[in-house]
Amino acid sequence: MFQNDESIEAIREGVRGLCANYGADYWRQLDEEKGFPEAFVNEMTQAGWLAAMIPEEYGGSGLGLTEASVILEEVNRCGGNSGTIHGQMYNMFTLLRHGSDEQKQYYLPKLASGELRLQSMGVTEPTTGTDTTKIKTTAVRKGDKYVINGQKVWISRIQHSDLMILLARTTPIQEVTKKSLGMSIFLVDLHKAIGNGLTVQPISNMVNHETNELFFDNLEIPADSIIGEEGMGFRYILDGLNAERTLIAAECIGDGRWFIEKATKYAREREVFGRPIGKNQGIQFPIAQSHIDVEAADLMRWKACWQYDNGQNAGANANMAKYLAAEASWKAANACLQTHGGFGFANEYDVERKFRETRLYQVAPISTNLILSYVAEHLLELPRSF
Structure with missing residues (x-):
């Protein structure tokens, strides 16, 4: 492991x-x-x-x-x-x-x-966020086509992708016995869709993630664009989301190690008052703690990967790995920036760029607060908080 x-x-x-x-x-x-x-x-x-x-x-x-x-x-x-x-x-x-x-x-x-790229997934909506079962984008079957109407937000890399995974409701929520039913997954050809019912509006943001808002206005896609069984899309997409959270955990671990290596190198070389700043426990301890946190998160990453690769339900450990790694990388980012002092804000040191990039993972995909809610409800059997 x-x-x-x-x-x-x-x-x-x-x-x-x-x-x-x-x-x-x-x-x-x-x-x-x-x-x-x-x-x-x-x-x-x-x-x-x-x-x-x-x-x-x-x-x-x-x-x-x-x-x-x-x-x-x-x-x-x-x-x-x-x-x-x-x-x-x-x-x-x-x-x-x-x-x-x-x-x-x-x-x-x-x-x-590389002939095709599948870089985009359309799930999040402006009024639902992580409350996925309440999505309002609809896909209505009409003969050999589905007609899509609705809106998505924070959808990345559309301009550099050929295909997109899209989650839409195929059965109204009032007509299903369980709110997680009645949603379906589609594979959308973006070259055919954009300008023919799909409008893309870029969102300027603090990190260099090409991100967009999507508007669907009677977009027609072939009926064979559906993936799996109609109405089971929410269950299907959970597989991808658990993998996503585990991979994001690994990215955070990579970030954390970059920050720690960057901070320790600077702390060895930077001299103030005639001595390397790395001699000071005020510098040493935050970096050391960050190293411990990253190594602990790494263990949970391996556990989630092992479960996933061996066909087990990795949902809980994927969420916990993402939480621990996002927390660890963010603490490491702060320690690195503090170690560099004013130079940490200079573009040429790259700390501020990576600082912004790793901050994203406190919020998305899935915020750290929602992971805590998941653990409290599903693992500790506490009452649902929302």
């Missing part, structure tokens, strides 16, 4: 080798321009890293969530932003686990080769 084997180390070395071609200047420039790392994404695709979880029969590597988590961890540990590629990995779970044979045979080889 501790994953110190040769195959994991080979993945780490391979990803680090590729990331060496995309140093701090590259990511800093993209952040300033609000740009998308097209060259980085293309090279990660061509190297096969984004197809890690696609079965070999479809052109992928057939690896598990464990290996995928290491890939994303290393990107962040090298100073990059794996938020630009993680969607391709966890969005694929829904198609991989619940798609028809025809869908998998058609799409997975194209995703593995």
Whole structure:
């Protein structure tokens, strides 16, 4: 479970080798321009890293969530932003686990080769947030088509994706016996949809995550765009969300290690009052505590990955891994910024950029408060708080 084997180390070395071609200047420039790392994404695709979880029969590597988590961890540990590629990995779970044979045979080889990108998932809505069962976007079957109407928000990488996983209600909530029923998952061809019933409006934000609001106005998609059984979409999407939370935990662990390495290096070299600042316990202790927190979160990440890869329900541990890792990376970010003092705010040190990037994971995907509510209700059997 501790994953110190040769195959994991080979993945780490391979990803680090590729990331060496995309140093701090590259990511800093993209952040300033609000740009998308097209060259980085293309090279990660061509190297096969984004197809890690696609079965070999479809052109992928057939690896598990464990290996995928290491890939994303290393990107962040090298100073990059794996938020630009993680969607391709966890969005694929829904198609991989619940798609028809025809869908998998058609799409997975194209995703593995890079001919197609599946970077986007449309779930969140302006009035529902994480209260997914109350989504208002509808998909109504009309002959050999579904007609989509509604709105989504905080949907990333639309402009750099060919396909999108979409959750919509196919049966009104008043007509289902359980509120989690009556929702369905669709695979939307964005090139056909945009301008033909789908409008995309970018949202400017504090981190360089290309994020959008979507408006559906009688968008027609083929009936065979549905993934799995109609009405079971909420259950299907949970598979992807649990994988997503585990992968995000790995990204936070990568961030945490970047901050700790950055802080310790600076603390050794920076001299004030004739001595390295790293001699001061006021500097040492926050960095040391951050290291302990990151290592503890890492153990929960491995546990969630192991459960997922062995077909067990990883929901609880995926949530707890994400919580611990997001908390650890944020504490490490603060320790790193404090260690650098005023220089931590200078763009050239990259601390402020990574500080903003890792802060996101306190809020999304799924806020830390909702994870606490989940643990209280489902693991500790306390009364539901909302």
